[in-house]
Amino acid sequence: MAVLTAEQVEYTYRTKYQTVYALRGVDCAFEPGQMTAIVGSSGSGKTTLLSLLAGLDVPTRGSIRFKGQSTAELDRDAWRLENVSVIYQNFNLFAHLTALENAAYPLYLRKRPRKEAEEEAAAQLAAVGIRPDQYGRCPRMLSGGEQQRVAIARALAAGSGLILADEPTGNLDGENSRNIFAILRELAHERQRCIIVVTHDMELAQRTDRIVRIQDGKIAEG
Ligand SMILES: Nc1ncnc2c1ncn2[C@@H]1O[C@H](COP(=O)(O)OP(=O)(O)OP(=O)(O)O)[C@@H](O)[C@H]1O
Ligand SMILES: [Mg+2]
Structure with missing residues (x-):
């Protein structure tokens, strides 16, 4: 069963001079245990859709539902803390924290003991190829x-x-990118995570379970 669904989602950016219809009726469902790639040309609405799926904002019309409940009705901050991790286009790392502290940060927020949090963080840093001296x-x-x-x-x-x-792999070489995609896919398959990745790279998209193509704010395929 789908864990996250978009139903008739529309999103409009209104500025003083312009109205941009970024999403124009998107329907799609995402399941645990599956890694999905969202592809589409620049400006097609990928980041907008991802932000709505992550509960960073709510649709102008239609709804995003997590296990049936609309994100517009959730305490979104609490929901995100429990359920959602976002990897941003510009990383959003904390400048004054070390690599290890950055990686451990969500676990500090979840009140895990510091040592345990840092052991988990170190294991994940190693998995993505960061050396202990870093x-x-x-x-x-x-x-x-x-x-x-x-x-x-x-x-x-x-x-x-x-x-x-x-x-997530916009700044990485081919080998590192493939490694990250393999880690994410394994996480989906072995730990039943629902993973959604925006990418421009069709070769990487093909390594996921499913490709959703967005064109002009609508799903064109997938
Ligand atoms: N803050 C904003 N205000 C006004 N228009 C915006 C804003 N953010 C995005 N847009 C517009 O909404 C549309 C969708 O943008 P979005 O960022 O979702 O595209 P994208 O598919 O992620 O593109 P890219 O591949 O370049 O990252 C574009 O036409 C864009 O210009
Ligand atoms: Mg984008």
Whole structure:
């Protein structure tokens, strides 16, 4: 059964001078145990859809439902803390925390003992190829691709049922990208996570279980 659904979702950005119909009636369902790629050209609405699925905002019309309940009716901050990890296009790491602390952060928020949180964080950093001598560095002392991998480790360490990622491998070379996609896919299959990844890279998209294509704010395929 689907854990997350979009029903007739519309989203409109209104600025002083313009109205942009970013999503124009999106219907789709996402299941646990499955990794989905969202593809589509620049400006087609991928980030907008991902933000709504992550509960960062609510649709202008229609609904996003988590296990049947509309995110418009949820305490979204509490819901996200429990259930959702987002990997952002620009990482959103905390500048004053080390790589290890960044990765452990969601577990601190969930009140896990510090040692346990940091052991889990270290395991995930290792999985994405960050070396132990880099654990103590702040983001500005890491390369773009390393920062991106710390952001991914943070999402993995959180243990959330929903992992949503916006171009998570945009700064990585082919080998690292394939490794990240393999980790995410394994997580979906072995731990029944629902994983949704926006990507421009069709070769990577093909490594997921399902491809959803967005065109002009609508689902064109998938
Ligand atoms: N804050 C905003 N205000 C006004 N329009 C916006 C805003 N954010 C996005 N848009 C517009 O909404 C549409 C969808 O944008 P979105 O960011 O979802 O596209 P995207 O598919 O993620 O593109 P990209 O691949 O370039 O990241 C675009 O036409 C974009 O210009
Ligand atoms: Mg985008």
